Amino acid sequence: MGKIFISGLRARGTIGVTDEERKNPQQIIIDVELEVDTDKSAKSDKLGDTLDYDRLARQITSFVEHSQFHLLERLASQILGQCLAYPIVTAAIVTVKKPSALADAEFVSVTVGSSR
Numbered sequence: 401m402g403k404i405f406i407s408g409l410r411a412r413g414t415i416g417v418t419d420e421e422r423k424n425p426q427q428i429i430i431d432v433e434l435e436v437d438t439d440k441s442a443k444s445d446k447l448g449d450t451l452d453y454d455r456l457a458r459q460i461t462s463f464v465e466h467s468q469f470h471l472l473e474r475l476a477s478q479i480l481g482q483c484l485a486y487p488i489v490t491a492a493i494v495t496v497k498k499p500s501a502l503a504d505a506e507f508v509s510v511t512v513g514s515s516r
Contacts, residue, residue, distance in 0.1 A: 401490070402438030404453055407431050411464035415475060415498060426500050428464055428475070429507065432456075434483060435491035435515070451488050472496050472510040480512050491515030 409432070412425035434451060441450035460479055469475045476496040483492040493513035501508035 401435055402442075404434045404436055404451055405432070406434075406453055406457055406460075409457055409460060411461040413464040413466075413475070414468040415470075415472065417470045422468070425465070426498065429497040429499065430460060430464070430479060431495040431497070432460070432479070432483060433493040433513075434489050436488050437490065451486055456483065456486070472498055472508070473512070476510045476512045480514055484514060484516065 409430040411428050411430065413428050414422055414425055415428060416422055416426065434453075436451050438450065441447075459482060463479065463482065464475070467475065467478070469478075476494050479496065480492055480494045483489055483494065491514065493511060495509050495511040497507040497509040499507045
């Protein structure tokens with residue numbers, strides 16, 4: 401087993417509960433940690449034997465940009481489901497960060513995880 405990390409993936413999406421937050425898309429930063437079986441790809445050196453992380457990153461970015469959620473917890477859970485939809489992924493942890501959530505904080509984040 402091995403791990404694939406996508407760190408600091410940026411997208412703009414509608415997230416928040418107030419009218420002001422929902423007026424304009426906000427920046428959201430996503431970190432993903434994926435547990436995958438790397439044995440086959442380590443031997444073959446072929447993309448088809450592992451997770452195409454570029455494809456997954458584009459999928460997550462598009463999803464965030466076209467979604468509307470009130471809570472970070474819901475957004476993180478939906479991204480987690482997308483990660484686990486890939487059969488090669490046996491476990492995933494997703495952290496969603498909202499830089500504009502609090503004036504005196506760098507960001508607020510929510511982390512969710514699951515395995516099969």
